[in-house]
Amino acid sequence: MCGIVGYxxxxxxxxxxxxxxxxxxxxxxDSAGIAVAHAGSLRVSKCQGKVRELEKRxxxxxxxxxxxxxxxxxxxxEPSDRNAHPHCDSANRFAVIHNGIIENAGALRTRLQxxxxxxxxxxxxxxxVHLIAAMPEGPLDVAVRAALRLVVGTYGIAVLDxxxxxxxxxxxxxxxxxxxxxxHEMFFASDASAFVRHTRSVVHLDDGEVAVVRTDSFETSTxxxxxTAKSPLTIAWSSEALDKGAFAHHxxxxxxxxxxAVRRTLSGRLERRFQTSHLGGIELAARExxxxxxxxxxxxxxxxxxxxxxxxxxxxxxxxxxxxxxxSEFRYRNPVIEQDTLYIAVSxxxxxxxxxxxxxxxxxxxxxxxxxxxxxxxxIARECGRGIYIHAGPEIxxxxxxxxxxxxxxxxxxxxxxxxxxxxxxxxxxxxxxALSALPEQLEGIIAREEEIQHMARHLAxxxxxxxxxxxxxxAVAMEGALKLKEVSYLHAEAYAASELxxxxxxxxxxxxxxxxxxxxxxxxxxxxxxxxxIRARRGPVLVVTHPGDLPTPVDGAFEVPAxxxxxxxxxxxxxxQLLAYHVALQKGREIDQPRNLAKxxxxx
Ligand code: AGP
Numbered sequence: 001m002c003g004i005v006g007y008x009x010x011x012x013x014x015x016x017x018x019x020x021x022x023x024x025x026x027x028x029x030d031s032a033g034i035a036v037a038h039a040g041s042l043r044v045s046k047c048q049g050k051v052r053e054l055e056k057r058x059x060x061x062x063x064x065x066x067x068x069x070x071x072x073x074x075x076x077x078e079p080s081d082r083n084a085h086p087h088c089d090s091a092n093r094f095a096v097i098h099n100g101i102i103e104n105a106g107a108l109r110t111r112l113q114x115x116x117x118x119x120x121x122x123x124x125x126x127x128x129v130h131l132i133a134a135m136p137e138g139p140l141d142v143a144v145r146a147a148l149r150l151v152v153g154t155y156g157i158a159v160l161d162x163x164x165x166x167x168x169x170x171x172x173x174x175x176x177x178x179x180x181x182x183x184h185e186m187f188f189a190s191d192a193s194a195f196v197r198h199t200r201s202v203v204h205l206d207d208g209e210v211a212v213v214r215t216d217s218f219e220t221s222t223x224x225x226x227x228t229a230k231s232p233l234t235i236a237w238s239s240e241a242l243d244k245g246a247f248a249h250h251x252x253x254x255x256x257x258x259x260x261a262v263r264r265t266l267s268g269r270l271e272r273r274f275q276t277s278h279l280g281g282i283e284l285a286a287r288e289x290x291x292x293x294x295x296x297x298x299x300x301x302x303x304x305x306x307x308x309x310x311x312x313x314x315x316x317x318x319x320x321x322x323x324x325x326x327x328s329e330f331r332y333r334n335p336v337i338e339q340d341t342l343y344i345a346v347s348x349x350x351x352x353x354x355x356x357x358x359x360x361x362x363x364x365x366x367x368x369x370x371x372x373x374x375x376x377x378x379x380i381a382r383e384c385g386r387g388i389y390i391h392a393g394p395e396i397x398x399x400x401x402x403x404x405x406x407x408x409x410x411x412x413x414x415x416x417x418x419x420x421x422x423x424x425x426x427x428x429x430x431x432x433x434x435a436l437s438a439l440p441e442q443l444e445g446i447i448a449r450e451e452e453i454q455h456m457a458r459h460l461a462x463x464x465x466x467x468x469x470x471x472x473x474x475x476a477v478a479m480e481g482a483l484k485l486k487e488v489s490y491l492h493a494e495a496y497a498a499s500e501l502x503x504x505x506x507x508x509x510x511x512x513x514x515x516x517x518x519x520x521x522x523x524x525x526x527x528x529x530x531x532x533x534x535i536r537a538r539r540g541p542v543l544v545v546t547h548p549g550d551l552p553t554p555v556d557g558a559f560e561v562p563a564x565x566x567x568x569x570x571x572x573x574x575x576x577x578q579l580l581a582y583h584v585a586l587q588k589g590r591e592i593d594q595p596r597n598l599a600k601x602x603x604x605x
Contacts, residue, residue: 001027001029001073001099001175001192001600001601001602001603001604002027002029002070002072002085002098002099002100002175002190002259002603003021003024003025003027003029003070003099003190003191003194004024004068004069004070004097004099004156004158004170004177004188004189004190004222005017005020005021005024005068005070005187005188005189005190005194005195006066006069006097006158006160006168006170006187006188006189006213007020007065007067007068007182007185007186007187007195008065008066008167008168008184008186008213008214008215009065009066009182009185009186009215009291010065010184010215011063011065011185012063012064012065012298012481013036013065013066013067014034014036014058014062014064014067014487016067016187016198017036017067017068017069017594018034018051018054018055018058018069018196019036019080019197019378020069020187020189020194020195020540021034021051021054021069021070021071021194021476022051022188023193023194023195023196023242024071024190024191024193024194025050025051025071026193026371026396026397026398026593026594026600027071027191027216027252027599027600027601028073028398028530028594028599028600029048029071029072029073029074029456029476029599030048030049030072030073030074030079030168031044031048031049031071031072031074031079031080031081031083031084032046032047032049032050032051032054032069032070032072032084033046033047033054033069033070033072033084033085033086033097034046034058034067034068034086034089035055035067035068035069035071035086035095035097035160036062036063036064036065036066036067036160037064037065037066037067037160037161037162037165038063038064038162040162040163040165041092041162041265042088042092042093042094042095042146042160042162043062043063043064044088044092044095045058045059045062045082045189045493046070046084046085046086046268047081047084048054048079048080048081048083048084050132051071053212054058054487056429057555064132064363065165065233066160066165066168067096068086068095068097068158068159068160068162068168068488069086070084070085070086070097070098070099070195070295070443072084072085073599074153075101075124075543075604076101076105076122076124077121077122077123077124077177078122079148081124082121083121083123084119084541085097085098085123085125086160086559087120087121087123087125087126087128087129088120088129089129089130089132089133089135090117090118090130091133092162093133093161093162093163093227094132094159094160094161094162095129095134095159095160095162096125096128096129096157096158096159097125097157097158097466098125098128098155098156098157099155099156099157099175099176099190099384099603100153100154100156100157100173100174100175100603100604101124101153101154101292101604102124102125102127102151102152102153102155103124103153103605104141104151104152104153104430105123105124105125105127105153107271107447108127108131108150108151109126109127110132112127112130112131113358115134115242117130117134118292123453125255127151128151128155128157129146129159129236131150131151132144132147132159132300135147138503140159140161140164140167140212140222141167141169141210141334141475142225143159143355144169144210144562145171145210145225145491147530148171148173148210148223153173153174154173154174154175154353154604155171155172155173155174155175156171156172156173156175156176156177156190157170157171157172158170158188159477163234164257166214166215167212167213167214168188168213169210169211169212169213169585170188170205170211170213171203171205171209171211171223172207172208172209173204173207173208173355173602174207174356174469174500175190175301175603175604176190176191176204176351176378176379176601176603177189177190177204177205177211178190178199178200178202178203178377179203179204179211179213179218180192180195180198180199180203180204180552180568181195181199181201181202181203181205181218181232182198182199182201183199183569184215184216185198185215186213186218187199188211190603191349191351191375191599192235192599193242193394193396195272196235196237196238196239196242197239200234200235200238201232201233202232202234202235202377203218203230203231203232203233204230204233204377204378204379204382204456205220206228206229206382207379208222208316209221209223210221210222210223218563221278225296226399229265230320233376233377235376235377236376236391236392236451237393241393241394242394242396243357245570246581247383249397249582249592249593250395250396250397250593251397251399251401251488251582251592251593252582252592253400254395254396254397254401254402255402255447255578255579255582256447257392257393257402257413258401258405258406258440258443258447258575259390259439259440259441259443259444259447260440261390261392261393261402261403261405261406262406262409262439262440262443263440264391264392264393264406265390265391265392265406265409265410265413266368266409266413266436266439266440267298267391269413269416270433270436270437272433273450274354274420274429275420275426275427275428275430275433276345276416276417276420276429277413277416277417277420278417279388279413279414281386281387281389281418282370282386282387282388282414282417283370283384283385283386284368284370286341286421286566288408289342289417289418289421290421290422291340292320292340292341292342292418293320293321293338293340294320294321294322294323294338294341295311295314295322295323295341295342295343295344296311296322296323296324296325296341296342296343296344296353297311297322297323297324297325297343297344297346298325298326298327298343298344298345298346298358299324299326299327299345299346299347299352299355299402300326300327300328300347300352300354300355300602301483302345302348302399302403302404302480302483302484303323303348303352303355303400303407304324304326304327304348305324305404305476305479305480305483306346306404306407306408306480307324307325307344307346307411308324308476309320309408309411309473309477309481309508310324310344310346310372310407310408310411310414310415311324312324312472312476312570313408313411313412313415313420313567314411314414314415315478316415316567317415317416317418317419317424317428317432317450317567318415318418318419318421318422318424319419319422319423319508320418320422322558326354327345327352327354327355327357327358328354328358329558330358330361331354331357331358331361331474335361335362335365335520337362337365337366337367339366339368339536340536341367341368341475342369342370343359343362343367343368343369343370343373344369344370344371344387344414345358345359345362345369345370345371345372345373345380345384345387346371346372346373346374346407347371347372347373347374347375347378347380348374348375348392348395348400348403348407349370349374349375349378349600349601350374350375350377350378350379350380350381351375351378351379351380351460351601351603352380352601352603353602353604353605354602354604354605355380355601356379356380356383357605358385359371359380359383360383363383367480369381369384370384370386370387370388371384371386371387371388372387372407372410372411372414373387373389373390374389374390374391374395374403374406376389376409388410388413388414390403390407390409390410391406391407392406395593395600396445396600397592397593397600398487398593398594398595398599398600399484399487399488399595400599401484401578404480404574404578405443405575408570408574409423409436409439409569409571412432412436412476412568412571414566415567416429416432416433416436419491427458430485431565432565432567432568434565435564435565435568436568438564439445439564439571439572441539442561442562442564442572443572443575445562446561446562446572446575446576446579447575447579448581449559450583452559453559453576453579453580453583454583456557456558456559456580457539457580457583457584457586457587458587459514459543459556460485460489460491460514460516460543460580460584461489461556461583461584461588463491463512463513463514464491464492464512465486465492465493465494465508465512465513466482466491466492466493466513466514466515466516467493467494467495467496467501467508467509467513467514467515467516468481468482468485468493468494468495468496468515468516468518468577469495469496469497469498469501469515469516469517469518469531469548470495470497470498470517470518470519471497471498471499471524471527471528472522472524473520473567473569473570474498474518474519474520474524474528475495475497475498475518475521476570476571477518477545477570477573477577478495478516478517478518479495480574480577481493481495481516481518481574481577481580481581482494483495484577484580484581485577485580487581487591487595487598488581488585488592488595489584489585489588489590490580490588490590490595490596491584491588496564498517498527498528498531498600499527501531501535502534503536506534506538506600508536509538509539509540509541510538510539511539511540511541513540513541513544514541514542514543514556515535515540515541515543515545516543516545516577516580517531517532517542517543517544517546517550517574518544518545518546518549518577519544519545519546520563520564520566520569520570520573521546521549521563522569529551529552529553530542532551532553532555533553536553536554541556542555542556542557543555543556543557543558543559544558544559545558545561545573545576545577546558546559546560546561547560547561547562547563547569548560548562548563559576561573561575561576
């Protein structure tokens with residue numbers, strides 16, 4: 001989604017902002033723009049397309065400070081030069097960048113037009129700059145507050161007044177904004193990756209907050225003007241974590257990072273003494289956890305699918321009924337909130353609008369919610385107030401890989417913790433701790449056999465459609481495998497519970513439609529063998545991801561993963577499917593890290 005970056009300080013803002021825009025590219029966008037103050041006037045450049053297009057278009061000697069810059073992901077108005085941000089007022093004094101949606105933009109536009117304002121774009125965002133320019137002369141933050149009080153909708157905005165370049169004003173309501181505190185310079189952005197090369201000291205704005213940012217200071221307050229107190233956090237990762245290094249794609253790098261990422265998820269959390277896990281952040285005592293009768297997990301996309309795996313882990317290990325639901329659906333169906341249910345919100349970015357809205361709805365109705373989140377200090381993490389950070393490190397590719405795996409590991413830790421409070425035996429706890437500790441090495445072993453997956457990928461790269469099937473936890477793995485393939489290769493991939501195949505989809509099985517079967521050697525193995533036979537009888541190609549051992553029936557390709565404890569098997573079975581999606585996309589020449597139409601962090605409804 002849209003990305004915001006800003007700089008105020010003694011240096012020329014342009015190279016800092018351009019680098020910031022590149023860092024924000026992963027969020028997904030269709031146009032980019034920049035505005036800087038120079039000798040009392042505004043200099044603006046913007047265009048449809050990539051940041052490198054903007055770079056080419058920048059006029060010679062385009063310099064200035066302070067400055068703001070933006071990557072736009074179109075909501076109102078097609079992607080075009082004129083709809084790209086920043087937007088300026090008629091006198092070209094103020095520049096505004098905006099992330100979010102102004103719901104009453106139509107009415108505000110009509111009113112401004114009646115007052116003689118000429119609009120230069122089709123965006124909802126442009127109303128903001130004209131509203132600010134129409135306010136009586138006075139401090140910029142006063143004008144911004146007054147304008148925002150007229151607005152209904154969501155926003156992260158930044159405002160530059162070329163006539164008074166000593167301060168920038170930013171505000172947020174529903175779209176992330178984080179300040180970066182430097183030495184005699186300040187930054188802000190939609191996420192810290194835009195400025196982490198310059199500072200790791202950050203302050204997250206809350207909804208309804210406005211900040212006045214100067215070279216040596218910042219001041220935060222509410223929309224009504226009441227001062228708020230903020231203390232900076234230090235982010236744990238450095239800018240190297242954002243680079244591709246020796247890899248061709250961030251997705252491939254992030255797949256390779258999984259063993260270390262899982263080590264971080266596990267670090268300090270394996271409690272050998274009591275054959276359990278230690279999860280300080282959940283802040284719920286054993287007595288309170290014993291009162292939990294149900295668990296409901298909410299998330300979107302891969303976070304939701306990781307929640308499906310989590311629900312199964314919790315049911316298996318703790319015998320607490322658990323269920324995952326898409327956060328977007330949950331919040332729209334006026335859910336019944338129960339006191340003895342524990343709600344868990346899952347999000348890599350911690351900024352997904354639908355998941356955040358579900359958490360807010362839950363809290364409003366008195367529900368208990370904890371977060372499983374990657375991005376430290378993110379909005380969902382702060383809104384939940386307690387939970388488990390997965391510590392996977394920054395994930396730049398639009399598709400989730402390492403964060404899916406680490407989320408599943410976090411669920412395993414939680415399920416172990418809940419299980420050991422209830423009836424899970426010490427012996428079972430011990431076995432799980434051993435199996436969790438072994439995961440990083442097992443993941444390494446799978447990644448080292450990438451060539452085998454490359455072969456399997458050829459079967460899919462030449463097709464238009466594919467099925468992914470599995471039973472029980474294997475079904476959740478199939479769902480994630482299909483989502484991954486769809487996102488990066490643009491193949492039509494559908495996941496089905498293997499048991500459902502003959503209730504419909506079998507009609508579409510043909511030599512042109514391969515099926516990937518996730519089949520651990522568990523109680524359901526024989527049933528999956530029958531599924532293979534049903535597909536082969538219709539001459540459908542079959543690829544399987546399974547455990548070592550002979551297959552009683554021929555298949556077109558098989559990848560064997562090492563066995564773990566049965567409950568943890570899905571974590572290992574999923575990794576080959578990530579590599580499979582990657583190699584199909586590679587063979588098809590897709591734009592792997594930024595698939596068309598997708599954004600990393602979906603901060604609008
Ligand atoms: C995963 O590959 C997707 N890009 C997407 O489904 C993602 O998982 C979803 O948008 C949720 O994001 P979050 O984890 O940041 O909340």
